[in-house]
Structures are given as C-alpha cells and as structure tokens.
Amino acid sequence: MIxxxxxxxxxxxxxxEWNAIVKRKKAKLRICICYPDIYEIGMSNLGxxxxxxxxxxxxxxxxxxxxxxxxxxxxxxxxxxKKLFSLETKTPLNEFDxxxxxxxxxxxxxxxxxxxxxxxxxxKASDRKKTIVMGGGIVxxxxxxxxxDLFFLGEFEEAADEFIGVLKKYRTKxxxxxxxxxxxxxxVPKFYEVSFLNNTYHFEKKxxxxxxxxxxxxxxxxxxxxxxxxxxxxHTQIVHDRAQIEIARGCPNQCNFCQAKAVYFPYRExxxxxxxxxxxxxxxxxxxxxxxxxxxxxxxxxxxxxxIDSSYDFFKSKRIGLSLPSLRIDDVVGRLYSKLLLxxxxxxxxxxxxxxxxxxxxxxxxxxxxKLFEAAKIIKNLGVRYMKIYFMFGFSQESEEDLSAIGQxxxxxxxxxxxxxxxxxxxxxxxxxxCWQNFPMEEEKILENKRKIILSYxxxxxxxxxxxxxxxxxxxxAVISRADRKFSSVIYRAYTKGAKFDGYRENFSWNIWEDSxxxxxxxxxxxxxxxxxxxxxxxxxxxxMHMSSNS
Amino acid sequence: MQNTRFLLKLGLYKSGEMIYFSxxxxxxxxxxxxxxxxxxxxxxxxxxxxxxxxxxxxxKLGTQGRVDTTFYFTEQISHEKLKTELQPQLPEGLxxxxxxxxx
Ligand code: SF4
Numbered sequence: 001m002i003x004x005x006x007x008x009x010x011x012x013x014x015x016x017e018w019n020a021i022v023k024r025k026k027a028k029l030r031i032c033i034c035y036p037d038i039y040e041i042g043m044s045n046l047g048x049x050x051x052x053x054x055x056x057x058x059x060x061x062x063x064x065x066x067x068x069x070x071x072x073x074x075x076x077x078x079x080x081x082k083k084l085f086s087l088e089t090k091t092p093l094n095e096f097d098x099x100x101x102x103x104x105x106x107x108x109x110x111x112x113x114x115x116x117x118x119x120x121x122x123x124k125a126s127d128r129k130k131t132i133v134m135g136g137g138i139v140x141x142x143x144x145x146x147x148x149d150l151f152f153l154g155e156f157e158e159a160a161d162e163f164i165g166v167l168k169k170y171r172t173k174x175x176x177x178x179x180x181x182x183x184x185x186x187x188v189p190k191f192y193e194v195s196f197l198n199n200t201y202h203f204e205k206k207x208x209x210x211x212x213x214x215x216x217x218x219x220x221x222x223x224x225x226x227x228x229x230x231x232x233x234x235h236t237q238i239v240h241d242r243a244q245i246e247i248a249r250g251c252p253n254q255c256n257f258c259q260a261k262a263v264y265f266p267y268r269e270x271x272x273x274x275x276x277x278x279x280x281x282x283x284x285x286x287x288x289x290x291x292x293x294x295x296x297x298x299x300x301x302x303x304x305x306x307x308i309d310s311s312y313d314f315f316k317s318k319r320i321g322l323s324l325p326s327l328r329i330d331d332v333v334g335r336l337y338s339k340l341l342l343x344x345x346x347x348x349x350x351x352x353x354x355x356x357x358x359x360x361x362x363x364x365x366x367x368x369x370x371k372l373f374e375a376a377k378i379i380k381n382l383g384v385r386y387m388k389i390y391f392m393f394g395f396s397q398e399s400e401e402d403l404s405a406i407g408q409x410x411x412x413x414x415x416x417x418x419x420x421x422x423x424x425x426x427x428x429x430x431x432x433x434x435c436w437q438n439f440p441m442e443e444e445k446i447l448e449n450k451r452k453i454i455l456s457y458x459x460x461x462x463x464x465x466x467x468x469x470x471x472x473x474x475x476x477x478a479v480i481s482r483a484d485r486k487f488s489s490v491i492y493r494a495y496t497k498g499a500k501f502d503g504y505r506e507n508f509s510w511n512i513w514e515d516s517x518x519x520x521x522x523x524x525x526x527x528x529x530x531x532x533x534x535x536x537x538x539x540x541x542x543x544x545m546h547m548s549s550n551s
Numbered sequence: 552m553q554n555t556r557f558l559l560k561l562g563l564y565k566s567g568e569m570i571y572f573s574x575x576x577x578x579x580x581x582x583x584x585x586x587x588x589x590x591x592x593x594x595x596x597x598x599x600x601x602x603x604x605x606x607x608x609x610x611k612l613g614t615q616g617r618v619d620t621t622f623y624f625t626e627q628i629s630h631e632k633l634k635t636e637l638q639p640q641l642p643e644g645l646x647x648x649x650x651x652x653x654x
Binding site: 004005010011014015016017018233235236237283284285286287288289318319321383 | 568569571572573575576579580582583584585586587594598599600601602612613640642643644
C-alpha cells in the first residue's frame with residue numbers, strides 16, 4: 001500500500017468520488033481510460049466523463065480511470081519499480097485489456113509515453129503483446145503511429161456497441177485489431193503503408209479488409225446518444241469545477257482558421273426537453289453548485305432563450321451558478337444576459353480574433369463590434385468584473401495596423417466601459433481540416449517581430465492584462481499537429497531526453513525538441529510550409545467530406 | 552425566510568480514504584451531499600451564495616478522527632431527520648457519529 005500522505009495533493013490518486021463506478025476485478029473486459037494530464041485537468045474533460053459512464057453501462061465491462069501523476073508520484077513509482085495504477089481498483093495499467101487515451105492536445109504526447117512506461121506497458125506498439133493502446137480525441141494520428149495500436153477517429157458514443165461486440169467475440173489482440181479495422185472510424189496504423197513520393201503522401205493498405213479512407217464517425221441523434229446522468233463528482237477542486245451540459249455539438253459558423261467546426265461536423269442540437277431533463281437529473285445525482293451549458297457557440301442554439309428561461313427558476317432557487325462560455329455578444333445586450341447575471345456572478349468571454357474589421361472579415365469571424373462596446377458598458381453596470389477577449393495573429397495578410405489595432409482596441413474598450421480586460425493573444429496555427437490547413441505557418445522571425453509590435457501598443461494600465469502566446473510552444477504544437485509518421489521517432493527521442501508536461505511553461509524545453517528533430521534529420525519547416533500536394537492526414541475523411549461525396 | 556437560521560451540530564468521523572481530503576474539500580463534499588437531499592438549506596447571502604457549513608474542530612490531512620460540524624437550515628429539523636437524509640449521501644469513510652450527545 002502506498003502512503004498517500006507523502007505526496008502533494010494525495011486526493012489526486014484516491015478515486016472514490018461520488019458516482020465513481022467500482023466493479024470488482026471479475027469483469028470480463030477491463031478497460032482503463034486516461035487523460036494524460038494531472039487529475040484536476042483530466043477530470044474537467046467532458047469526453048472522459050461520457051466514455052466512462054458509457055462503457056460501464058455494459059455489464060461485463062469494467063471501465064476505470066487514470067491520470068498523469070505529478071512528478072513526486074512518478075518518481076516514487078519509477079524508483080520503487082512499482083506500476084502506475086487505476087483510481088478505482090488500484091490495478092496496474094498493464095493488467096487491463098485496453099488502455100484508452102485522450103490525445104486531443106499535442107503537448108501531452110510525452111505525458112502519454114510516460115504513462116505507458118510507468119504503467120509497465122512497452123512504448124512501441126510493435127513490442128506489445130497483450131494490451132491494446134487505443135487513442136481518441138485526436139485529429140491527425142500520424143505522429144503517434146508507432147505508439148498506438150488502434151485509433152478511434154470520431155465520436156465514440158456511435159461506435160461503442162460495435163467496439164464492445166468485437167472485444168467480446170475475439171480473444172486475442174491480433175484478432176481484435178483485425179476485426180476493428182474493418183469498421184468505420186477505427187484506424188490501425190500498422191495495417192497501412194505510407195510513403196512520400198513526388199510531393200505527395202501515398203496511403204496503401206497492407207491488410208485487405210482494413211478501411212481506406214478512414215471515415216470519421218459522428219453521432220447521428222444527439223438527443224438519444226449516451227450522456228451521463230449520475231454525474232461523476234470529485235471530492236476535491238478541479239479546474240472546471242462544474243457539471244457540464246452539452247447543448248449542441250459542432251458549429252454552424254465558418255471561421256476559416258477553425259478546426260473544431262470541421263471535425264465536429266455536422267452541427268447538431270440537443271432539444272430543450274432533453275436539456276432541462278438532464279439539468280434536474282444531474283443536479284439530483286451530483287449536488288453540483290455550478291453548471292455550464294456547453295457548445296462551440298451557445299448563441300446559435302435555436303432554443304437558447306427557452307433553455308435559459310425554463311431553467312432560470314430552478315437555478316435561482318437552488319443557488320446554482322451558471323456559465324455559458326460561448327454566448328454571442330448580441331445576446332449580451334439582449335435580455336438573456338441580464339437574466340444570467342441574476343443567477344450568479346459571471347464573467348464574459350468574447351472571441352474577437354482580429355481587432356480591425358477587414359482582417360476579421362477575411363477570417364470569416366462574425367461579431368458585431370459596435371454591440372460589443374455597448375455590451376461592455378451594460379455589463380459593467382450589472383456588476384461583472386472583467387471581460388476576457390481572444391485575439392489571434394500570424395496571418396500573412398496582416399498589416400502593421402492590424403497588429404497595433406489590438407492595443408488600441410483594448411484601450412478604447414477599457415476607457416469607454418471602465419471594465420477590466422484580460423486579453424489572450426494567440427498565434428494562428430493552420431490546423432488539419434480547417435479551411436486554411438494549406439496555409440503556411442509564418443516564419444518565427446516574422447512572428448517574433450509581430451509580437452513585439454503588438455506588445456508596444458498595449459496600454460500599460462492596471463486593468464488591462466494580457467497573455468501573449470509563447471512562440472516556441474505554438475511552433476511545437478503546430479509541428480506535431482501537422483506531422484507525419486516519421487515524427488514518432490522525434491517524440492520518442494524528446495521523451496527519452498526528459499520532455500514531459502510540455503504544455504506547462506516551466507517544463508517546456510524547446511532545446512530538447514530542437515535537438516531531437518536535428519538528430520532525426522527532420523526540418524520542421526517542412527510541416528509548417530504546407531507546400532505538399534496533400535497532407536499526412538489526407539487518408540481521413542470528415543463527415544462533411546463524405547456527405548458531399550455521397551450526394 | 553432566508554433570515555432565520557436553525558443550527559444543528561453533528562459529529563462526523565473521517566476515516567479510510569477520506570482522510571486524504573482537506574477541510575476545504577470537506578466543505579464541498581458536505582455542501583454537495585446536502586444539495587442532494589431535500590432538506591431546507593440555508594445559503595449565505597451575497598453574490599456567490601453557498602450552503603453554509605462550519606467546523607468547530609479540524610483534522611490534519613492524513614489523520615482519521617472526529618470533525619464537529621454545524622449545519623444551517625431555514626426551518627427547524629430534527630437530528631434524526633438530518634442523519635437519515637444525509638448519511639446515504641456521504642462517501643465511504645465519512646460517518647455521522649451515532650448516539651452523540653445533543654448540543
Ligand atoms: S471559431 Fe468558434 S464560432 Fe467560428 S467556426 Fe469555430 S467554433 Fe464556430
């Protein structure tokens with residue numbers, strides 16, 4: 001037994017949360033799911049909660065969880081030759097049939113390798129006999145092809161029955177992979193040969209029954225797809241400490257830089273009746289004091305006013321806080337927001353992306369700036385303390401005026417409203433499947449220069465705070481998100497050189513990654529320049545692609 | 552209605568895995584447990600109303616033992632009612648102490 005007292009925040013390793021599901025070890029199929037960051041972050045992820053409750057619905061399946069251990073626990077495990085264990089039954093990871101990992105964030109990839117190692121699972125798929133390491137939540141799986149046996153590309157609710165069916169029918173790992181590879185959305189990298197010739201990626205099947213192209217799977221009927229009712233409620237504070245009600249999936253807007261709207265295509269709404277029923281049910285099972293209504297763009301929900309109206313009395317009488325992170329500015333000046341404010345103190349987040357109108361139009365970002373300025377005054381009077389604003393830079397069509405405009409924008413908004421502002425300024429990354437996936441990412445010299453220009457125009461005032469993207473981190477994120485299979489060896493090298501928690505500024509080491517790329521003979525600009533005729537991810541079809549090819 | 556509050560004191564016993572949860576965690580655990588019941592809860596006033604709970608003794612992280620807790624309601628309810636409603640909502644390792652002296 002580990003003496004958890006000796007670790008920082010031992011709560012991370014205990015489990016036993018309200019509505020945690022502990023099936024005894026006798027379940028036929030044992031699956032452990034993982035978000036490769038610390039507990040407080042991993043437990044905030046909605047996908048983990050959905051899949052956890054979904055898989056545990058099957059009587060002969062036991063689904064448990066594990067998160068990335070902090071350094072003190074990781075050290076204890078590796079020095080004591082112990083193994084990383086699941087929260088529910090403290091079972092070592094290598095005893096599970098399947099380890100399912102959420103791979104939605106590139107800078108968690110070295111954490112993923114660390115979890116395998118600590119869990120006693122060989123890092124490379126080809127060295128593994130028993131455990132199936134399965135990756136999900138990922139858009140371009142190629143850079144992890146060497147480490148992952150099986151990817152699922154899409155929304156798992158739709159495929160869970162088939163997946164469990166295959167695992168029940170076949171006993172060995174090889175049989176299981178062969179059967180799964182025939183189903184939509186499942187991708188087994190070793191069944192494909194990828195080559196790069198004449199500036200083009202060529203994809204070939206090595207196993208005749210495998211699918212090619214791989215079609216991303218999406219939930220057809222959001223109202224009847226699985227959603228947790230017994231809400232997993234932690235006993236200790238987590239980053240997004242609230243019950244999450246997904247009100248829609250996908251986004252009807254068409255921002256050119258956006259990956260999410262392409263990957264979660266088509267746009268689907270949950271109906272008012274399902275939403276209100278979920279709210280009461282989840283409150284009864286969790287007692288959560290905060291709720292958030294999630295979607296990529298809440299204002300686009302055709303029943304958003306009714307949703308808020310119909311839950312208003314309930315939230316108010318139970319003193320439940322409500323956050324609506326993606327509300328559009330037109331609704332803020334309307335009656336919606338004043339109602340929201342009566343419920344509990346809220347802040348407001350707005351993605352402006354570009355400060356000048358012409359540039360913003362070219363991004364196809366729709367937002368009414370005049371309304372934003374009106375709204376800021378109104379919400380100031382309603383007692384909101386600050387507004388959070390997102391900007392993006394690094395577009396080739398950007399002029400110096402576009403960059404200086406960010407500071408001027410903040411200045412004007414702050415002066416006219418008196419509201420404190422927190423601006424988050426990010427760098428444009430041409431992400432796979434976004435409309436601009438074939439745009440080059442700008443050179444670092446240019447980005448560095450643009451960064452300086454932006455900074456020089458930011459007013460130095462106490463109530464304007466900015467966080468400006470860390471250049472090298474954005475570059476690495478971009479490289480990994482666009483890389484091909486060859487990049488597995490770079491990730492491996494970086495990991496053996498000690499890269500871990502790369503998403504945390506204090507741990508991030510560009511030198512490790514730069515050396516690793518050099519040693520593997522990789523020029524990372526190759527991935528960022530977007531000069532190839534197709535891309536490492538071109539064997540995947542998103543729903544909008546197969547929908548249009550069907551018609 | 553909110554202005555009148557009725558206090559009830561209970562001894563809770565923390566053991567097993569619950570010993571790793573701090574006093575701050577305990578506030579959330581108890582508040583959420585209470586919210587799952589149908590008891591007439593008293594909330595603090597102001598912008599961020601919370602279920603009011605207070606402790607008259609604390610425990611160091613990692614030790615088991617007794618935590619004296621005060622609960623607040625908008626109506627008078629009996630110790631018995633609080634116990635029967637609350638206990639099923641408490642996680643393993645958190646027990647209401649039985650046959651406690653009434654305070
Ligand atoms: S950036 Fe936001 S609003 Fe625009 S398409 Fe993407 S999800 Fe929708």
